[in-house]
Amino acid sequence: MSELAAPLAVRPATGSRRSALSDALTMTARCVRLSRRQLDALLTMLMLPIMLMLLFVYLFGGAIETGTRYVTYVVPGILVFCAGFGSSTTAVTVAQDMRGGIIDRFRSMDIGGPAVIAGHVVANVARNAMSTLLVLGVGFLVGFRPHASGLAWLGAAGILALFVFAFSWLSAAIGLLAGSPEAANGFGFFLMFLPYPSSTFVPVATMPGWIHGFANNQPITPVVEALRGLLLGQPIGNQAWFAVAWCAGITLVSIVATGALFRRRTA
Amino acid sequence: MDDELAVEAIGLHKSYGKVSVLAGVDLRVARGSVFSLLGPNGAGKTTTVKILSTLVSADAGRARVAGFDVARDRHRVRRAISLTGQHAAVDELQTGEENLRMMGRLCGLSGAQARGKATALLDEFDLADAARRRVATYSGGMRRRLDLAAGLVGNPSVIFLDEPTTGLDPRSRQGMWQVVTGLAASGVTVFLTTQYLDEADQLADRIAVMDGGRLVAEGTSSELKTRFAGQRLDLTLIDDGAYREVAGRLGGRVAHSEPGRLLIGLPTDGTAAHVRALLDEVDPERRTVERFTVHTATLDDVFLALTGHEATAGRTAADTEKETANV
16 A cells, blocks of 8 residues: 555645535535446336236226226326326335445545435435336336326426425335334335325226225325326326425425434434 | 544543443644544444544543534534445445535535546546446445545545445455555544554554543553553473473463463563573573464453453454564
8 A cells, every 4th residue: 555645634624515405406416327237126126017018008907997988097196106106216215324334434524314305205206207207108118108298297296296306205214213214115115005005097986885995095195196187198286285285294294304313213 | 632632532421311421531643643543342442433423422521623512513624524434335336436426516626626526536436447347347446445535535634434445355445544554644644443463553643542432541552562462482392391491480470371382472572682681591501492472462452451351353463573583
């Protein structure tokens, strides 16, 4: 090993004062790079929703009556399902990070928990944008034909992005709460089941009466309804506002919880 | 408090639940020195480092690092220090260069500055050839060097190294020792913990021995050895009869005896005059002492004397501190 040169010495610490925003951007770049290099996890995240769509369209679709062609009904649902599943992977990446030594280094460098977690969340939104496009593409191939104006497309994209953002923060909080990546992974299953008792795959009216209350009032339903309405050019009533309110609420609560959990985990 | 001190701690206490980890720790580390906290696993070394590097708050007591209070001025402390813990704090899926550039950005460097700093550090730490390889492909020693380099991106003035060589092969340890020596020469303060006696002996200007959450001694390596385990003249006698005769004659003055090896140890100050006088006294006929060894106390002896148990690990090449001669 070469001798350490003197210039390493005691120059006053660091360059300019950084902002939390620039830290968050650096953290996002880090998380994007890390997830690009975890190909197996990335591929699972991309393939699973497609498999599920093919399953519903071709295997179940023939038996399901929704008033329209089933593919038209189910693709918006699959987009939300895929976004929910994708969001849940944040729990795993956050839990993995908490297990390594790098969090202590970040903290000793005065980088706040919100910046670290925001990196995971934003990277996950980017991952989901990719998988959404892929699912939409395969949707077209199997016969999905939306009737949406440019504005409606924009609205749909916005709602979906908001949904991913909200559930990624929620997952991040779960990831901090979980003791290990394995435990955090279990949360993915929970989020995978949440769409079933909603209008994601079949209309709520076809379900037994006792579940209507839950199905109509859980966050997935307004998101799916708004998305479906926007993409198919149907009236959506207040569903978009419900969806936005749910997402904003979940985001807010999760960010607060994340801050507290990060401090607790690292104290 | 004293501005010449890089680290000053008074009465640090920390418990986790009912388990007391630190029971009143005082520390003073001069600027620009290498300070070693030496102790077995579970002595409280890591907790001390975590408190001093602001990751954990003490239940009682206070500490200043680089002139700032670790509780009230934690943000300024963080900008003046770096911590390299026991678990590698680099991303395995990023290359060495990417890790260092990321740290540079987080330290407030511009993209170009971060790139320049990364290149310089990779050169200095002999990692230039591996700069574009993912850390997952690095050896343990390379990883530790990168880890240390990552801690230096922000030009810290106090560097905490928590067991920097645990788990490294002997050659990588030597490499780390050179790095630490180089750091010290460049004027930064190095605060390192170790469970290896020879490591503290080699690197540290001052050593604090820690056991059960307390400091049991503090001083330079030679001070500790003189104070807690003096030197000894070990004599190997020619036969059993001579052994019994000498042992009987000297009685209570014998500091150490090993009948099986016909060995008797007597306290000495190590000077030639004293050794010569002892030899003449024990063996005026110059016939019964076959050989002698001046046993310079090792930190092992210090540790044993202080804690009543041997250090758990790491007695390596330090046992060469013996001078042997035939009579």
